[in-house]
Amino acid sequence: MNALDPIFISTLHWLAGLAPASVRPLVSMLLVIAGLMAVFGSCFALTTILERKTLGRMQNRFGPNRVGPFGLFQPLADGIKMLIKEDIVPFSADKTLHFLAPLALTVPVWLAFSVLPFGRNMSAIELDAGILFFFAIGSASELAVFMAGWSSQNKYSLVGAMRAIAQMISYEVPLVLASVPVLMAAASLSLPDIVQAQSGFALGWVPRWNVFTPWGLAGFALFMIAAAAESNRCPFDLPEGESELIAGFLTEYSGFKYALFFLGEYLGLFAVTGLAVTLFLGGWQAPARWLEWFPSWGWFAAKFSALIFLFIWARATLPRLRLDQLLNFAWKFLVPLALINLLAAAVWLKSGVWRFPAAAEIRWLLCAGLLAVPYVWLARNWNGVAPTQRHYNYAE
Amino acid sequence: MLGRGILRGLIETWRNFQGSYYDPARLTTVQYPEQKLPPQENARTFPFLVYDGEDFLAGMRCTACSICAQECPAHCIKIVKDTAKKPDYLGKMQFQPQVFNIDMAVCMECGICAEVCPFDSIKMDHVFELSSSDRLMVLQKADLAKSNDYFRQIHPAEAAAVDAARAGEQRKAQAKKDASPVPVAS
Numbered sequence: 001m002n003a004l005d006p007i008f009i010s011t012l013h014w015l016a017g018l019a020p021a022s023v024r025p026l027v028s029m030l031l032v033i034a035g036l037m038a039v040f041g042s043c044f045a046l047t048t049i050l051e052r053k054t055l056g057r058m059q060n061r062f063g064p065n066r067v068g069p070f071g072l073f074q075p076l077a078d079g080i081k082m083l084i085k086e087d088i089v090p091f092s093a094d095k096t097l098h099f100l101a102p103l104a105l106t107v108p109v110w111l112a113f114s115v116l117p118f119g120r121n122m123s124a125i126e127l128d129a130g131i132l133f134f135f136a137i138g139s140a141s142e143l144a145v146f147m148a149g150w151s152s153q154n155k156y157s158l159v160g161a162m163r164a165i166a167q168m169i170s171y172e173v174p175l176v177l178a179s180v181p182v183l184m185a186a187a188s189l190s191l192p193d194i195v196q197a198q199s200g201f202a203l204g205w206v207p208r209w210n211v212f213t214p215w216g217l218a219g220f221a222l223f224m225i226a227a228a229a230e231s232n233r234c235p236f237d238l239p240e241g242e243s244e245l246i247a248g249f250l251t252e253y254s255g256f257k258y259a260l261f262f263l264g265e266y267l268g269l270f271a272v273t274g275l276a277v278t279l280f281l282g283g284w285q286a287p288a289r290w291l292e293w294f295p296s297w298g299w300f301a302a303k304f305s306a307l308i309f310l311f312i313w314a315r316a317t318l319p320r321l322r323l324d325q326l327l328n329f330a331w332k333f334l335v336p337l338a339l340i341n342l343l344a345a346a347v348w349l350k351s352g353v354w355r356f357p358a359a360a361e362i363r364w365l366l367c368a369g370l371l372a373v374p375y376v377w378l379a380r381n382w383n384g385v386a387p388t389q390r391h392y393n394y395a396e
Numbered sequence: 397m398l399g400r401g402i403l404r405g406l407i408e409t410w411r412n413f414q415g416s417y418y419d420p421a422r423l424t425t426v427q428y429p430e431q432k433l434p435p436q437e438n439a440r441t442f443p444f445l446v447y448d449g450e451d452f453l454a455g456m457r458c459t460a461c462s463i464c465a466q467e468c469p470a471h472c473i474k475i476v477k478d479t480a481k482k483p484d485y486l487g488k489m490q491f492q493p494q495v496f497n498i499d500m501a502v503c504m505e506c507g508i509c510a511e512v513c514p515f516d517s518i519k520m521d522h523v524f525e526l527s528s529s530d531r532l533m534v535l536q537k538a539d540l541a542k543s544n545d546y547f548r549q550i551h552p553a554e555a556a557a558v559d560a561a562r563a564g565e566q567r568k569a570q571a572k573k574d575a576s577p578v579p580v581a582s
Binding site: 054057058059060061062313314316317318375376379380 | 398399402405406408409410412413416417422423424425427
């Protein structure tokens with residue numbers, strides 16, 4: 001425990017204490033909201049530029065480096081551009097829905113941040129069913145996307161929205177299923193409790209994070225893949241596939257509404273990344289005992305940035321999937337594996353009481369094997385057998 | 397199918413990422429306005445007119461034969477023949493262009509004019525920073541004329557071949573003149 005750790009909470013209490021007692025709860029709530037919006041808003045700006053620079057480096061080029069030192073003012077320039085662009089509403093569009101869609105995407109995404117524990121005692125609302133709230137709020141973005149696609153009265157928008165719906169609903173299943181073992185292990189739906197359940201060190205030095213168990217590792221991988229698809233990230237960004245759909249459901253959006261969609265997409269990514277940190281990487285816990293001098297929110301930020309980098313890295317590497325591949329991948333690979341992962345987690349949790357010699361090793365091997373064998377089988381078979389010879393019915 | 401290809405791809409992009417900070421082979425981009433790559437010798441942008449010597453009007457190789465203007469697929473060359481003639485490098489009297497305009501907005505940089513020119517007069521240039529704030533994109537004779545030295549500089553091999561051929565012809569013409577009996581004034 002150190003002095004820096006509760007700095008945000010003490011600042012909040014001090015600021016709220018300046019207000020009269022009758023409005024103090026309201027003021028403190030508003031301060032939390034303002035703080036979250038400031039932190040993750042600037043995080044969004046920073047991510048856009050760092051993502052572009054990282055992508056550039058990974059593709060043997062510099063990335064934006066003209067505006068300000070190292071191009072760091074690029075988001076500012078982009079923001080000004082977005083703000084002063086003409087906001088075009090198509091003549092035949094459903095004007096109300098067209099206007100509401102960006103808001104319907106952005107508002108629930110902000111709400112999702114309210115349950116994440118960013119540090120010790122640092123969650124805006126401590127809900128007993130925080131993760132349930134998170135997934136319920138997260139699924140509201142599907143509605144917004146379809147609103148955008150439908151109200152634009154444009155075939156590309158509609159096809160893009162339909163793809164987005166198919167993708168988001170399909171990947172919601174493995175996303176939730178991958179996080180269920182964590183709930184089983186923590187025996188709680190509350191996110192601070194889940195973080196607390198991952199405290200301590202096995203063998204004195206391995207942190208008891210979920211990712212260091214067989215089911216946790218598999219769950220983490222499944223969760224990250226599903227999270228990338230949920231937030232429309234590459235390689236699952238085909239609702240916006242430029243090559244065939246112009247910009248998908250964003251086709252008829254311009255100016256600030258487009259910026260709002262962009263913001264919503266990135267915030268959704270941040271929220272789900274924060275959840276991944278919370279569920280699998282021990283939340284705000286330090287990775288070693290001698291590193292506990294670093295503030296808890298600092299650890300959360302470090303893990304969070306590492307995962308964001310992982311997403312950017314995957315985006316720089318992987319090409320886009322085809323729609324049928326995408327859905328087959330969700331239903332024939334991720335969902336079965338997530339279900340098997342549930343079984344492996346159950347075996348792991350039930351075998352915790354084993355007290356015979358080498359029980360820990362056997363437990364590890366059993367659970368890892370329970371996952372590895374189906375993984376190999378599913379990975380070889382989910383997309384059918386690869387054709388060795390192409391057959392052309394008419395061209396030969 | 398086990399995700400090995402994905403891992404290999406990730407490793408490659410990671411190598412690019414960290415290599416871009418110290419390995420020039422991993423960061424091949426050139427920062428354009430500050431750094432410039434030398435153009436390839438066989439690069440071509442817009443046509444220009446070669447002249448010999450110092451004065452472009454006297455040394456212009458163009459004989460206003462209009463082959464380039466007729467062959468140009470975009471019809472961007474306009475030539476008006478001058479009535480006065482001037483001696484060429486062999487001493488023969490040739491026509492010269494009074495007006496030689498190329499509309500840069502229409503030219504598509506195909507290089508056909510340079511291929512068909514029988515007098516090695518029109519050649520393709522290396523200039524590419526041609527943006528300007530006005531719309532006057534029709535280049536006149538004076539704008540198009542560039543010296544043979546410049547031609548040697550940008551296309552050394554081709555210029556050397558042209559120079560050698562022209563020198564050979566000049567020698568042949570000189571020899572013919574020497575061999576022929578001197579007309580005696582009667």
